[in-house]
Amino acid sequence: TCAFAGQKKVLAAYEEAVKCGYSGARAGRLHTPHGVFDTPMFMPVGTQATVKAVSPRELKEMGAQIILSNTYHLYLRPGTELVAEAGGLHRFMDWDGGILTDSGGFQVFSLGPLRKITEEGAAFRSHIDGSTQFLSPEIAIKAQMNLGADIIMAFDECIPYPAEYQYAKLSTERTTRWAERSQKAHTRSGQALFAIVQGGMYQDLRRVSANDLVSLDFPGYGIGGLSVGEPKPVMYEMLEQTVPLLPENKPRYLMGVGTPDCLVEAVRYGIDMFDCVFPTRVARNGTAMTKSGRLVVKNAAYAKDFLPIDENCGCYACQNFSRAYIRHLLKADEIFGLRLTTIHNLYFLLDFTKKMRQAILEDRFLSFREEFLAQYCK
Ligand SMILES: CNc1nc2c(CCNC[C@]34C[C@H]5C[C@H](C[C@H](C5)C3)C4)c3nc(N)[nH]c(=O)c3cc2[nH]1
Numbered sequence: 306t307c308a309f310a311g312q313k314k315v316l317a318a319y320e321e322a323v324k325c326g327y328s329g330a331r332a333g334r335l336h337t338p339h340g341v342f343d344t345p346m347f348m349p350v351g352t353q354a355t356v357k358a359v360s361p362r363e364l365k366e367m368g369a370q371i372i373l374s375n376t377y378h379l380y381l382r383p384g385t386e387l388v389a390e391a392g393g394l395h396r397f398m399d400w401d402g403g404i405l406t407d408s409g410g411f412q413v414f415s416l417g418p419l420r421k422i423t424e425e426g427a428a429f430r431s432h433i434d435g436s437t438q439f440l441s442p443e444i445a446i447k448a449q450m451n452l453g454a455d456i457i458m459a460f461d462e463c464i465p466y467p468a469e470y471q472y473a474k475l476s477t478e479r480t481t482r483w484a485e486r487s488q489k490a491h492t493r494s495g496q497a498l499f500a501i502v503q504g505g506m507y508q509d510l511r512r513v514s515a516n517d518l519v520s521l522d523f524p525g526y527g528i529g530g531l532s533v534g535e536p537k538p539v540m541y542e543m544l545e546q547t548v549p550l551l552p553e554n555k556p557r558y559l560m561g562v563g564t565p566d567c568l569v570e571a572v573r574y575g576i577d578m579f580d581c582v583f584p585t586r587v588a589r590n591g592t593a594m595t596k597s598g599r600l601v602v603k604n605a606a607y608a609k610d611f612l613p614i615d616e617n618c619g620c621y622a623c624q625n626f627s628r629a630y631i632r633h634l635l636k637a638d639e640i641f642g643l644r645l646t647t648i649h650n651l652y653f654l655l656d657f658t659k660k661m662r663q664a665i666l667e668d669r670f671l672s673f674r675e676e677f678l679a680q681y682c683k
């Protein structure tokens with residue numbers, strides 16, 4: 306079925322990126338077995354094979370192209386063999402767009418002291434039943450092949466922040482060895498394996514990591530180890546050091562980012578793909594994202610506000626419901642309230658990346674960025 310069978314290097318082939326005259330911003334098209342998708346793109350996150358509170362039909366309607374799922378969670382429950390028997394993740398969750406799975410490393414390492422890392426891999430305690438589990442490049446790749454995502458990630462260590470230079474160096478070198486082991490374990494054609502650049506907050510380690518992974522020749526590259534609590538200027542400095550070393554004709558995925566101000570800056574450096582739990586997570590505590598910043602719909606101020614969250618927004622929530630109604634639902638703990646704020650926040654970010662793409666294609670990205678940042682309070 307997969308047009309790219311046997312040519313996994315072609316899979317995430319990157320059509321001639323339309324480069325706007327300014328540094329790295331570009332608009333491209335990403336080829337996968339489940340379609341060709343426009344970048345820059347935001348990828349809604351679905352931890353346990355569902356984007357919380359919204360259906361695949363609603364995701365399609367709001368313009369989602371690729372969604373994220375997670376190996377760590379699905380490996381523990383219901384098990385990736387079960388998903389494979391169900392026909393793979395697309396069939397299991399009835400999503401015919403693109404799927405990207407993270408390798409599980411981030412969760413294992415963000416679970417803190419429960420873990421032990423060796424050359425072989427990472428031992429950790431399951432957050433579900435406390436059992437001792439183990440992930441390695443081979444196990445993580447096999448699990449992701451079972452899930453059948455269009456894009457899978459190499460098994461890596463997301464270096465905590467802050468980290469000593471020596472630790473960052475050793476960990477980054479190990480992540481490069483793990484990337485090679487991931488590549489050898491990856492035998493499923495029609496599925497793109499992306500490597501993940503590490504290096505902590507050290508310019509030289511970032512450059513070594515990027516160069517080593519580029520020479521291993523992957524169809525796309527994740528930029529990891531960022532958005533882990535470092536100041537934003539430090540994140541941007543690491544992007545400035547890393548992105549130019551990555552091949553122009555391959556997609557770049559900044560992992561775990563983020564808020565609109567971070568997205569517009571990262572696009573400026575040449576990032577194409579983003580994922581973040583923020584829009585769905587803050588929605589569940591009644592916060593809506595707008596171009597002027599956050600709007601806490603739950604606040605008493607909106608009790609008699611019969612306008613939509615954002616009257617210029619084309620989403621289902623803003624087209625049909627008022628702030629007063631959504632606030633009422635949230636106060637009453639009605640599930641529909643969470644659904645409406647989630648739909649709005651996902652639509653907002655998906656639409657925002659579409660607007661950035663349009664600005665790049667019309668060669669006015671710089672002024673788009675200036676106008677947006679002037680209005681958006683972080
Ligand atoms: C927030 N900052 C940040 N995230 C990061 C992630 C996870 C990306 N999101 C996938 C994920 C992670 C969780 C939450 C949801 C669902 C599922 C489990 C997959 C998104 C990262 N993932 C990997 N493999 N490596 C990183 O260095 C990394 C750095 C990050 N920095």
Ligand SMILES: [Zn+2]
Pocket residue numbers: 614615618619620621622623624648649650652
């Ligand atoms: Zn809306």
